[in-house]
Amino acid sequence: MTTLAAEDHQLVFETALAFARKEFGPIADQIDEDDAFPPDIWKRLASEGYLGIGVPEQYGGSGGDYMQAALVCEALTRVSPAIALSYGAHLNLCAHNLLRNGTEEQKRKYLPKLCSGEWVGCLGITEPNAGSDAMGIECTARLDGDHYLLNGSKMFVTNGPGADFMLLYAKTDPAAGKRGITTFCVELPAPGFSVSRKLDKVGMRGSPTGELAFHDTPVPVENVVGEVNQGFKVVMSGLDLERAFYCFLALGCSEECMALALAYSQERSQFGQPIAGFQLIQAKLADMYTGVFTSRLAAHEAMRLSMAGKRCSKEAAAALLYTSEVSQKVAYEAVQVFGGYGFMKEYPVQRFWRDGRLGTIGAGTSEIRRLIIARELLGQR
Numbered sequence: 001m002t003t004l005a006a007e008d009h010q011l012v013f014e015t016a017l018a019f020a021r022k023e024f025g026p027i028a029d030q031i032d033e034d035d036a037f038p039p040d041i042w043k044r045l046a047s048e049g050y051l052g053i054g055v056p057e058q059y060g061g062s063g064g065d066y067m068q069a070a071l072v073c074e075a076l077t078r079v080s081p082a083i084a085l086s087y088g089a090h091l092n093l094c095a096h097n098l099l100r101n102g103t104e105e106q107k108r109k110y111l112p113k114l115c116s117g118e119w120v121g122c123l124g125i126t127e128p129n130a131g132s133d134a135m136g137i138e139c140t141a142r143l144d145g146d147h148y149l150l151n152g153s154k155m156f157v158t159n160g161p162g163a164d165f166m167l168l169y170a171k172t173d174p175a176a177g178k179r180g181i182t183t184f185c186v187e188l189p190a191p192g193f194s195v196s197r198k199l200d201k202v203g204m205r206g207s208p209t210g211e212l213a214f215h216d217t218p219v220p221v222e223n224v225v226g227e228v229n230q231g232f233k234v235v236m237s238g239l240d241l242e243r244a245f246y247c248f249l250a251l252g253c254s255e256e257c258m259a260l261a262l263a264y265s266q267e268r269s270q271f272g273q274p275i276a277g278f279q280l281i282q283a284k285l286a287d288m289y290t291g292v293f294t295s296r297l298a299a300h301e302a303m304r305l306s307m308a309g310k311r312c313s314k315e316a317a318a319a320l321l322y323t324s325e326v327s328q329k330v331a332y333e334a335v336q337v338f339g340g341y342g343f344m345k346e347y348p349v350q351r352f353w354r355d356g357r358l359g360t361i362g363a364g365t366s367e368i369r370r371l372i373i374a375r376e377l378l379g380q381r
């Protein structure tokens with residue numbers, strides 16, 4: 001890890017890494033193989049206080065800051081990117097979002113359950129017909145007395161199958177485009193709610209991803225997060241932080257791939273010498289290191305800027321674009337260093353290669369990140 005983080009942050013990372021290696025190291029391959037997230041992991045993460053980082057103690061959290069949460073995510077990624085992805089969806093997308101935008105009553109009601117691991121949280125914005133065009137969602141929420149009735153579906157929801165709580169975005173004024181979206185707290189399961197399917201992924205296996213359906217699902221009016229028709233503001237309030245956070249997942253994948261390749265290159269001999277002695281392998285190791293080093297700078301800077309509360313859409317998008325694309329190259333070269341063994345499931349390097357592939361797709365694609373950067377450079381909105 002890092003020589004950039006303050007000393008207590010360094011300790012957070014090292015403690016989390018030791019915890020993750022001990023607790024999840026022996027089962028990480030099995031989680032991937034079975035595509036099953038062992039439910040007791042939430043309790044183990046909560047017992048270390050990891051589910052409450054960045055959430056004040058008055059809401060059941062463990063205090064600390066977003067950087068510490070990101071460092072825990074980086075440490076979890078080094079062992080199991082799938083666990084880190086579910087952790088990020090629960091804490092960063094769901095709990096931190098509620099903390100920033102929820103009412104006092106919502107925070108007191110829901111955050112303690114999320115921080116203790118009693119409830120698993122998720123966030124639902126993406127739909128079958130609305131991914132990159134997130135403001136084009138079709139799910140509706142119609143006011144009916146003291147409730148809204150939800151109708152529609154949500155796609156690719158991390159932790160969706162089995163979640164107890166969801167922050168959900170729906171159209172309350174479909175004619176008003178992005179000015180007609182509202183955010184809701186939804187307790188699950190609920191009447192009219194179903195998991196249409198658990199999705200079968202090539203990577204991040206174990207982190208459950210689902211398509212969810214709502215048919216006249218009632219949500220009390222007091223569960224509106226922020227103001228009615230102001231969901232766009234809720235989305236925007238967290239985007240830079242969320243992108244900065246996910247840089248640490250990409251960084252963790254790169255770091256672990258480099259570490260695995262470095263160790264293997266010194267163990268594996270061909271032509272009577274360790275393959276690390278060949279300059280073409282040394283070049284790969286040097287390029288991997290350079291990618292890790294520069295990704296770390298970008299991730300920390302993006303988190304520092306977004307924690308300072310400054311608008312940093314260009315910087316956060318650039319950092320995630322960079323760290324996630326670098327991690328593809330690092331993983332590719334790490335598999336290459338392993339040769340045929342890199343293509344075998346008995347070596348974990350292929351798992352990081354598959355898991356890390358999500359980095360240029362989830363939380364906004366590389367293409368969308370480039371558009372955000374270019375628009376800002378050109379002074380467009």
Ligand SMILES: Cc1cc2nc3c(=O)[nH]c(=O)nc-3n(C[C@H](O)[C@H](O)[C@H](O)COP(=O)(O)OP(=O)(O)OC[C@H]3O[C@@H](n4cnc5c(N)ncnc54)[C@H](O)[C@@H]3O)c2cc1C
Nearest residue numbers: 123124125126131132156157158361362363364365367368
């Ligand atoms: C494993 C996983 C977990 C996820 N978790 C969550 C979650 O918890 N909650 C949630 O709400 N969502 C989640 N997502 C959804 C994720 O954010 C979307 O997949 C992502 O935003 C892309 O949307 P899409 O898949 O519909 O692709 P599309 O938007 O259909 O894009 C297809 C291709 O077209 C490109 N493209 C689209 N628009 C443009 C444009 N204007 N210019 C140039 N190129 C363009 C894209 O970059 C991409 O290459 C998850 C996705 C995955 C795969």
